[in-house]
């Protein structure tokens with residue numbers, strides 16, 4: 004094999020305030036990458052870290068041209084960081100992995116082996132995980148609930164550790180969608196998909212960078228981008244409450260004809276409360292869609308790059 008025909012693997016690592024894990028992550032990952040028979044590049048996407056993550060990364064990049072950095076102008080979020088990695092990677096296969104060593108780099112050869120067999124999307128699936136009980140519980144309930152609603156099933160116990168073939172990356176780069184839920188998208192695109200199972204460790208050091216607000220945003224992206232359920236819910240509620248108001252109207256009319264109109268203060272308040280709150284529910288669902296349309300129409304980029312290291316500035320096709 005000449006060096007031109009040797010394929011290349013790109014590894015994308017989103018990092019947000021990960022000074023405690025960067026060096027350890029690199030040591031473990033380098034050991035694996037040195038053993039594979041492919042060329043490789045390791046792209047760190049620094050998602051607006053405020054600690055010493057960036058200087059640590061620059062030190063690594065100065066020693067090795069295959070270590071590349073995309074430095075965001077501020078914190079845009081994990082999904083955006085991975086997307087930037089996809090945009091600038093030039094490997095034949097692209098693997099996204101967390102920096103905190105919860106996704107063991109030792110699994111990379113297994114992901115590649117499945118790819119060599121012709122699979123185009125290889126998800127790393129957790130057979131067990133060492134997260135807090137609350138995280139496990141909320142994640143389990145959320146995915147069960149989500150899969151009840153979705154047309155595109157999202158595999159359970161799958162995070163953002165996966166390999167994508169260049170073909171899939173090509174599709175991803177063409178998607179104009181701003182609210183990106185990569186777990187949903189990577190199932191939705193189709194292609195030949197498979198899994199590799201692994202045991203998810205505890206975070207190597209530091210705390211989770213997924214705050215509750217970030218988790219809620221991810222969850223609402225999943226629901227609103229991959230199901231029509233909220234819109235259908237608004238329709239069902241309208242029908243239910245529309246029919247019941249017809250019933251109430253008939254009842255009031257009947258009582259009036261019967262000359263039986265005792266002023267029922269409590270029931271009036273109750274009815275008013277029910278109908279105003281249902282209006283609010285429907286309005287809030289609609290406003291969620293409006294805000295998403297607004298966001299899309301504004302056309303702002305989903306991330307802004309401040310600078311890059313060892314990277315060819317133009318996006319790779």
Ligand code: UDP
Pocket residue numbers: 016017018019020021050078079080081084100101102103105206210211212213217
């Ligand atoms: N991350 C990021 N931007 C963010 C939040 C997280 O780039 O706004 C990175 C983080 O540095 C890590 C990965 O995304 O490499 C997963 O985050 P974390 O481990 O904190 O999430 P958890 O495993 O707790 O869900």
Ligand code: MG
Pocket residue numbers: 101103105206211
């Ligand atoms: Mg983690």
